[in-house]
Structures are given as C-alpha cells and as structure tokens.
Amino acid sequence: MRSAPIFARPAFLQDWNDYNAVLRVQVLEPVVAESVVIIGAGQAGFSCAMRLRSKGFPGTVTILGDEPHFPYQRPPLSKGYVTGKTGVDGLALSGETAFADHGVTFLKGAAAQSVDANARSVTLKGGRAIGYDALVFATGSRARRLPDAMGMGLKGVHTLRGLADADALRDAVQDARHAVIIGGGFIGLEFAATLAAQGVTVTLLEAAPRILNRVAGETMSRLVAEKHRSHGVSIRTGVTLERLDGVDGRFTGVSLADGSNIAADLALVGIGGLANDELAAGAGLETKNGITVDAHARTADPAVYAAGDCALFPIAGTMMRLESVQNAIDQAHHVADEIMGVHMPYAPVPWFWSDQYDWKLQTAGLAVAPDGEIALQGHREGATAVWYIKHGRAIAVDTINDGKTHMAARRIFAAGHALTAADISAPDFDPVQVMRGLKN
C-alpha cells in the first residue's frame, strides 16, 4: 500500500470537500479500470454507475439488471404503493434516459449467470459473455421464505421485495378482510399499518418476545407495538407458527404450535432477507449470507467489489449487512471512488427511516450491543428519542417524529463527538445545540 503525498488535484474530484477527503486517504493510484460491469440494477447498482460518471470515469460502464424495469425505489412498496397512493412513476430513481444520457450501457432483463474471475468475464443467461476490469456485485437481497412444506406456496401467501411482489399484494389487498403478517420487522409493521388504515383486520405474529427485536431496543419496541394496537392491529409475540393452512391451494389461515388457529385470507411473510450472494460464491469468493468485503468494499479478488444489501462488511467491530437506502447509496459511491483510485475506509454513520401511520421513525448510528437506553421527549409534541448507550457513550438514536434530533445525531456521530450518557441525561440537553457547537 502506498501513502505518497498528493500534490495535484485529480480531475475527477469536483469539489473541495472531496479534495480535502483525498488528503486523508491512504492511497491514490492511477485509474486502472477501463471497463466496469455492475451486476444488479437496484439502488446500489444505479448509484455506483452514476457516481462513476459524475466523477469523470472515462471507461465503459455496463449495468446488468435481471428485473424488467429501470432501477426503482423499494421503500414505497410497503408504504403508499400497495394501496395505490404512490403510482409506479413515483418509484423511479430517475428519468429512464439517465443511463443513456450518461453513457452507461443498461441491459434490462439481463440475468448474470456466472462469473469467471480468472478470465474477468460475466456470462449472462443466454450465453453472452462480457469482460471487465472491475466488477461490482450489487445484487441486493431477497425475502426469506418459509419452507414449502409449511404452506408457503399457497395462493394468498406473499412476500414483499420487488415490484412484482407489490403488484400481487396490491391486487390481493382489494379483497382482503383479515390479514396475518408473519414477522414483526419493519416491512411487516409497515404493511400492517398500511392494511389497518384500509380497514383490514390485521394480526401480526412474532416469534421473538418483542417486535423489532433485532433492530431496536425495548422502549422503541413497546412504543411501536402500542401505536399499532391503538390502530386495532393484534400483535402476538413469542408465537411459534406451525403452518400456513389452505383449502384447494388457497390460504385460509394459520395454525400455531399452541394448537390455536387464526382464520385469514391474506398472509405476508416478512421474516427477513437473504443476500443474493450465490453468483459470488460460484466465482470462488467468500460468502456468509453476504459477500465478504473489507473496509474498502473489496472482495479477496482485487478486481471485484460488493455494495448494498448483498455486502457483508466490517462496521462497529463486527461483520454486518445493512439493508438500507443509505448503505446502498453510500457504499456504492464508495466503490465507484475506489475504482477511481480513491482508497478510504468506508465508515458511514448508518441511518434508516420507516413510515407507520402518522409516525416517521428514524434511526441514526448503529446500536450494536448497547448496554443502556435513555428515552427523552423530542422537540415537537409527541416526538420521542431513544438514545442507545455503550460504555457510557451514545452510539445510536431512534426517533419518532423528531427529525431535528435525527439530523443532529447524524452530524454528531459523523464528527466523532463523544456524547455521553451524562450529557444526554442533563436537564438542558439539546442535540441541536451540541451539533451547532461542533467544530467545522
């Protein structure tokens, strides 16, 4: 690794913030890739291609998407899209000419079938081979399914990941009277809120002792559960699903391990995601429900990178996949910069949002194994912030309708400012003031 001083401003760095960042990088090497192939035309693939062009990458950029669509946003699928509030036009990531306008070759409906890392070549379904100097896996993730033997294949049982799933759900919601949602994570809860607002009776089943068990602390889980219950959603935690029941191939309800049954006409299975990492594994790369990359988003093959939902990367002292728009965009930008010769560790302040009823839930930071929580009233009436503490210092905050705290926290964490439990517990604590007091 080289750490030569940088005397000239590289042409592709368009503003001084970038330039300042470059002064802190470990390495600046000449651009070596003349052709970049990106597998996956989702949020990360799109962001990587556009970043390469916006930074002046002079070579060819080819993006392969196995869906029959221009890249689109997934978050509205569990929110306004299912009920028709958001139309298909509201999902687009940009105008459909964006790739052509920026000299990016977009192969729509093109599924990459294998990667030959030695030959640096991707083969598409159908046999066409495309060579690359740099390859980016942006293959995303897919919804985890229950075993078919549990009734997963019944008509009326859905998962929600892509536009085709959302279209099927949109139709199903028209006639639904009682829905069962399996899984109390964000997608299940957003869909529960959407259905409840449509007057559908909703039962949400969660195997863990509380909803949002993996992603939020006890206070937030309780507040969100209370909100759903106040809208008539029945939430049952600590429940073991025996099977999805059906008659003549059509879903009719669920049977639980305690012997009880719930009749329903629609089921959403929202039990998490699995990385689309098989192609990378087939190319000899390390995968563990995610394509293993280092802090520079590089796999063990120096010509191959991964970004977005499919990437398993080091953060907060552990290896993790993040399924969020923030990570898809920022990591994809990072990969583009790496390909352009700017080598900085990817060390984001993760953030996330979810819309449920009249609540905007937001997270800033990453609550990995916190040892405490401090809940505070936020700036506006009804606004709440739950700070997560580890070794006396704030590591993340979940907010409800408190955008000011969320934005301030992102800046505070990004600055590396040590916000302590004592600071947060002080009667006059105001994160916005803390943010304003940060240097630069």
Ligand SMILES: Cc1cc2nc3c(=O)[nH]c(=O)nc-3n(C[C@H](O)[C@H](O)[C@H](O)COP(=O)(O)OP(=O)(O)OC[C@H]3O[C@@H](n4cnc5c(N)ncnc54)[C@H](O)[C@@H]3O)c2cc1C
């Ligand atoms: C319903 C829903 C709601 C969400 N809500 C939020 C939210 O409120 N806030 C938030 O921050 N995040 C949310 N997310 C998560 C966010 O949308 C994802 O983290 C983000 O889309 C990840 O982008 P990606 O490019 O990594 O993956 P994707 O967007 O999944 O794109 C990957 C693409 O690669 C394609 N692909 C896979 N294999 C191949 C292959 N072999 N050849 C060619 N193409 C291939 C896939 O079909 C897909 O089109 C939500 C996700 C869902 C599903």
